[in-house]
Amino acid sequence: MTSETPIIVLVRPQLGENIGKCARAMLNFGLTELRMVAPRDGWPNPSAGPAAAGADSVLDQAKIYDTTAEAVADCSHVYATTVRLREDTKRVVTPEEAATEVFNQAGRSAFLFGREASGLDVQDVAMANAILTVPINPEFGSLNLAQAVILCAYEWSKTQSLSQPTLTEQLPPAPQQDLDGLIGHLEAMLEPKGYFLPDSRADATRRTLRNVLTKPGWNHLEVRTLRGVLSTLAKRDRK
Amino acid sequence: MTSETPIIVLVRPQLGENIGKCARAMLNFGLTELRMVAPRDGWPNPSAGPAAAGADSVLDQAKIYDTTAEAVADCSHVYATTVRLREDTKRVVTPEEAATEVFNQAGRSAFLFGREASGLDVQDVAMANAILTVPINPEFGSLNLAQAVILCAYEWSKTQSLSQPTLTEQLPPAPQQDLDGLIGHLEAMLEPKGYFLPDSRADATRRTLRNVLTKPGWNHLEVRTLRGVLSTLAKRDRK
Numbered sequence: 001m002t003s004e005t006p007i008i009v010l011v012r013p014q015l016g017e018n019i020g021k022c023a024r025a026m027l028n029f030g031l032t033e034l035r036m037v038a039p040r041d042g043w044p045n046p047s048a049g050p051a052a053a054g055a056d057s058v059l060d061q062a063k064i065y066d067t068t069a070e071a072v073a074d075c076s077h078v079y080a081t082t083v084r085l086r087e088d089t090k091r092v093v094t095p096e097e098a099a100t101e102v103f104n105q106a107g108r109s110a111f112l113f114g115r116e117a118s119g120l121d122v123q124d125v126a127m128a129n130a131i132l133t134v135p136i137n138p139e140f141g142s143l144n145l146a147q148a149v150i151l152c153a154y155e156w157s158k159t160q161s162l163s164q165p166t167l168t169e170q171l172p173p174a175p176q177q178d179l180d181g182l183i184g185h186l187e188a189m190l191e192p193k194g195y196f197l198p199d200s201r202a203d204a205t206r207r208t209l210r211n212v213l214t215k216p217g218w219n220h221l222e223v224r225t226l227r228g229v230l231s232t233l234a235k236r237d238r239k
Numbered sequence: 240m241t242s243e244t245p246i247i248v249l250v251r252p253q254l255g256e257n258i259g260k261c262a263r264a265m266l267n268f269g270l271t272e273l274r275m276v277a278p279r280d281g282w283p284n285p286s287a288g289p290a291a292a293g294a295d296s297v298l299d300q301a302k303i304y305d306t307t308a309e310a311v312a313d314c315s316h317v318y319a320t321t322v323r324l325r326e327d328t329k330r331v332v333t334p335e336e337a338a339t340e341v342f343n344q345a346g347r348s349a350f351l352f353g354r355e356a357s358g359l360d361v362q363d364v365a366m367a368n369a370i371l372t373v374p375i376n377p378e379f380g381s382l383n384l385a386q387a388v389i390l391c392a393y394e395w396s397k398t399q400s401l402s403q404p405t406l407t408e409q410l411p412p413a414p415q416q417d418l419d420g421l422i423g424h425l426e427a428m429l430e431p432k433g434y435f436l437p438d439s440r441a442d443a444t445r446r447t448l449r450n451v452l453t454k455p456g457w458n459h460l461e462v463r464t465l466r467g468v469l470s471t472l473a474k475r476d477r478k
Binding site: 024025027028029030053054055096134135136137140141142143146147150151154157158171186189190192193194195208209212215216217218219221222225226228229232233235236237238 | 263264266267268269292293294328335373374375376379380381382385386389390393396397400425428429431432433434447448451454455456457461464465468471472474475476477
């Protein structure tokens, strides 16, 4: 099954700059569908483009509606985002829970965000199937619009496998014989300097050394670097 | 045991406004410890306060350092945040994975963020135990500094509502200053033997060495063992 990407709906947004920042936040995490209900300063807004920092495609495709009802008319799942909980009978979910739902449910999903100064009206919240609340520091709740959008977009992106993988192809640890070569090299240098004396402690000291040098899981290039270090240490100082 | 809150380290941040936004982003999710390495316009910066939108307590307690090494001297776990993957031998984690690690591991943890325009230098990355990469739209990666900070803070805050038991009988990695002592000791021995010649390769060679020695995450006992090894190697052979 292919999950449908959620729609970001800005209800009566005030500053064009913030609209642009939302577009930028969205596109970072693969969201492209922006809808707006009655933006205060009309649309298009010349302040939005510069703030979008390259996410112009999101702004160009943005759709404008007169009412929230029209903006979500084709959506099966509407989430009203709020920072503070309201007395309400609706279900409350975190961005993470909402993302999982969006990923698993059939039909379009929309996230509603209110105006910068005051958030969503009760009438807008009434349109929603659930409340999405970002759990936040109870003594300092000050998320701006684009930050609220980016957290929702980020959580949604985690459900997608198309996001860039983070696993690098790390080299595996060097074969044991390489590591043994390194340890043998070091021991041979330490031996004549009395590192393994007294004899009664020699085995424990060798074990400690091996443990310390085994822990890193160095790859063959790193082991080769360290062999070079040891060879250099065995040289005389240059004039 | 109680998990320690991570430290946010801004390395050579440029605009005071962005520093303020980072403070605001942090406090939303309960992070209060901000450190800065050589902020471009000095400190305090009059542009930071207004952008902090009430998170002044974070700015007031911010500490300033000349070098990244000093800023993370007391940290056992250092994460270098990058948007793009680099060819590197270090471990790569997501914000979520890093948050889980920070929650579970003993010792202080720090998240390093580079300057707005260009991110972290290779020298800063070399200080880190792991790379933290936000998986992002491969065709549009445009996270700003405060957004990168907020995603890390947000993920960390999610660990705080969990009550999973911590499992850390192992000693934590030694503080960065202990590791620096080891690296400095070895470099001082290698220098007179010409290991860092030619000069044009010296920086890269030092970085390679630091990366190899940072990877293990040795604890303070292991570092002490290796200091002893170096001291022994500097001695003359016994008769």
